[in-house]
Amino acid sequence: MQIVILGSGSPIPAPDRAGPSTLVRTSVGDLLFDAGRGVLLRAAAAFSGAVAFKAVFLTHLHSDHITDLNDIITTRWAMSFVPTPLTVYGPVGTAALVAKTEAMLEQDIGYRLAHHENLSWNPNTEVIEVTDGVVFEEGDVRITVAPSDHAPVHPTVAYRIDDGGRSVVIAGDTIPCAGLDTLATGADALVHTVIRRDQIEALGIPRLIDVLDYHSTAPQAGNTAERAGVGTLVLTHMVPPVQPGGEQEWIDQARGEFAGEIVLAEDLTTIELPPLDQ
Numbered sequence: 001m002q003i004v005i006l007g008s009g010s011p012i013p014a015p016d017r018a019g020p021s022t023l024v025r026t027s028v029g030d031l032l033f034d035a036g037r038g039v040l041l042r043a044a045a046a047f048s049g050a051v052a053f054k055a056v057f058l059t060h061l062h063s064d065h066i067t068d069l070n071d072i073i074t075t076r077w078a079m080s081f082v083p084t085p086l087t088v089y090g091p092v093g094t095a096a097l098v099a100k101t102e103a104m105l106e107q108d109i110g111y112r113l114a115h116h117e118n119l120s121w122n123p124n125t126e127v128i129e130v131t132d133g134v135v136f137e138e139g140d141v142r143i144t145v146a147p148s149d150h151a152p153v154h155p156t157v158a159y160r161i162d163d164g165g166r167s168v169v170i171a172g173d174t175i176p177c178a179g180l181d182t183l184a185t186g187a188d189a190l191v192h193t194v195i196r197r198d199q200i201e202a203l204g205i206p207r208l209i210d211v212l213d214y215h216s217t218a219p220q221a222g223n224t225a226e227r228a229g230v231g232t233l234v235l236t237h238m239v240p241p242v243q244p245g246g247e248q249e250w251i252d253q254a255r256g257e258f259a260g261e262i263v264l265a266e267d268l269t270t271i272e273l274p275p276l277d278q
């Protein structure tokens with residue numbers, strides 16, 4: 001299994017960080033988790049893309065995690081030579097989101113159908129809304145869902161991917177919670193969005209201070225990883241943006257709680273988890 005952080009950014013635009021998105025390459029194909037700003041640019045850099053995704057999984061419906069879902073739907077449809085349905089897993093509400101996204105694309109779909117003689121079908125997106133438990137099983141790959149806690153945003157979910165004895169958990173945006181603890185127990189890697197309480201409080205911007213109550217700080221992510229016995233903690237979606245030269249501070253804050261390996265993600269940071277039998 002290979003984990004590629006496609007986008008390590010947050011809602012705040014940054015020149016070198018795409019929006020939240022993680023590619024998990026498994027023995028049954030490329031699985032995409034969240035679809036933030038610029039996801040297909042980074043997927044191209046990782047030699048993947050809209051047509052290659054076996055399925056897309058959404059942790060929640062905040063704009064920064066879904067803004068380029070429309071690009072995936074359009075690109076997969078317009079670049080396929082035969083009908084290639086897309087499967088999107090997500091919390092309750094995902095079906096409505098996808099229906100509205102396809103409605104938004106109605107004019108473009110009409111233009112392309114009228115123009116391309118060999119494109120005669122509409123985008124076809126199958127939505128599977130998930131809450132808890134095993135939601136995907138194919139070959140050696142099993143994906144398990146548990147509710148996360150990003151209140152007042154509700155519902156939100158985290159995912160655990162198991163493949164060939166290795167495992168990664170995609171936490172999404174959450175404060176520490178029982179659902180994430182359960183999924184993360186014994187995982188090889190935990191991809192966790194994080195914020196800095198000290199920096200946000202120092203900035204003193206009310207709309208930024210609001211995010212403190214529904215995100216984990218770096219120490220909280222470290223604490224979750226430690227309690228769960230995780231191997232590698234991957235910090236991503238840093239708010240406020242990481243200042244040049246400030247990278248080690250983020251790692252040190254998580255290090256106070258977690259003894260394992262800590263990676264502060266950049267776009268295209270890649271973590272290799274070879275099968276255990278090799």
Ligand SMILES: [Zn+2]
Nearest residue numbers: 060062150173
């Ligand atoms: Zn969020």
